[in-house]
Amino acid sequence: MTFSAFQIDKPASSARIVVAMSGGVDSSVAAMLAARTGAEVVGVTLQLYDHGEAVKRSGACCAGQDIYDAAQVCEKLGIAHYVLDYESRFRSGVIERFADDYARGRTPVPCSLCNQGVKFTDLHAFARELGADALVTGHYVRRVVRAGKAELHKGRDAARDQSYFLYGTTAEQLDLLRFPIGELPKSEVRALAAQAGLVVAAKPDSQDICFVPDGDYAGLVKRLRPETEAPGDIVDLGGRLLGRHPGVVHYTVGQRRGLELGGQAEPLYVVRIEPDARRLVVGPKAALAVSEASVSDWNWLGEDQSKVEVKVRSLSRPVPATREGDRIRFHQPEFGVAPGQAAVLYDGDRLLGGGWIEETVAAAHLPYSDVA
Known part of the structure; x- marks a missing residue:
């Protein structure tokens, strides 16, 4: 990838690029492409958990092994690497809100919250402080400039497109942001990492919410909001009692599994959650x-x-x-x-x-x- 592809209006020799590095293959290849331009490149990883928690976690974004992997990639590329402690901001702005949304019977999207908060807002400010000409991430989206205005487009690989999670990006942030892998399929990203000998070339993608790598969302919410574990009634659309549930924390709207309601004429789904009454309202799929x-x-x-x-x-x-x-x-x-x-x-x-x-x-x- 040439320097011109990064859409920076100055010579590469005098440009500075900050790369957000999660420790995964995508951000690592983004850093590699930036380094190949000849610009000064600085890798930045956010530590989103306290040290004890970070060391125990793996397969999640910005955790113990991931921080180490990001450092290894930066050493391989010959670029600087910094780790910023954002544990308290991440907990209050993402984890606590995730738990609050569950407690209110909502279906949270923590990845959007994270991008709107620590990953873009705070990293953008940090990059500006460093005098960066661009803030690079490994997201599968594209920045397109038309008539002098930057637009955000879906990633070329439809199966990997991450634009949904970046809707909260501001125009000011997009002026600085660059997404060098947005034109590439995942297979090519991994191939580039392997060709460059990066330690993360075959590293699996995280499959769960980063702060719940074991997928036990209910367990996390119960620890933070114990009231969500209180049992309650399951009723149909007319209010008729059908059964009991072990706590609203175990359910989201549209869920069918775990209701354990036998003898019904048709499959039933969670249509509404009433957390104050600790009640689930269920109905047929048409009700959704x-x-x-x-x-x-x-x-x-x-x-x-x-x-x-x-x-x-x-x-x-x-x-x-x-x-x-x-x-x-x-x-x-x-x-x-x-x-x-x-x-x-x-x-x-x-x-x-x-x-x-x-x-x-x-x-x-x-x-x-x-x-x-």
Whole structure:
């Protein structure tokens, strides 16, 4: 990758690039590509857990082994490496909010919170302090400049696109950010790492939320919010008692597994969580169909337009919708929409903006039409 591809308007010999390094293969290859330009490159890793916790964790972002791996890559590349302690900010801004959302019966998206907080806001400020000309990350997204304005586009590899998690990126941040692997498929990224002899070339991708590497979300929330473990009732859409549950912490909207309700005429899903009453409301799959959603805390990178495509989950396909003020109206009933998720708007491959889903409106005019 040539220096010009980094879209920096000065000679490489006088440029400084800061690279956010999580210890994985993606950010490592991003650092390698930056180093090959001839610019001064500085690798930065955020320590997001206290030392005792970090040493015990592996296979997660910004943890003990990952910090060591990032340092090894920087040594191989001949670039400086710094570790910043952001444990307290990460705990308050991401982990505590994750637990709060679960306790409120919402479906949290901690990766978006992390990118909006410590990973972009604080790293952006740090890069500015260092006088950096670019802040590089290993995200699978693309920065496209049109008419002098930077736009954020989906990654070229649709299976790896991470734009959903970056909807909170501001225009000021995007002016500094660069995403050198956004044009590449994952297979090529791994091949580049192997060719360069990087220790992370075959390192597995993290499959879970970074601060819950064992996937036991309920266990974490129970430790932080013990009240979510209190048992309660499971009722149908008409309020009829169907059974009991061991605690709302074990459920999210749309979940079927773990209800343990035998003898029902059709499969039942969690339609609504009422944490104050410790109650789960369940219904057939049709009850999960949503016609519209109200959205708060909008962030815009593109123009505010009414005809859009929207994603409500990172792995879902964008669907046609109309934005009217703070409401998104789906052109067809959409499933898997829940308060706490992000609604991210697109115009083709270009990310326009997004916000947090606060309430949903059921698509069918049935007894569950007041589902929120």
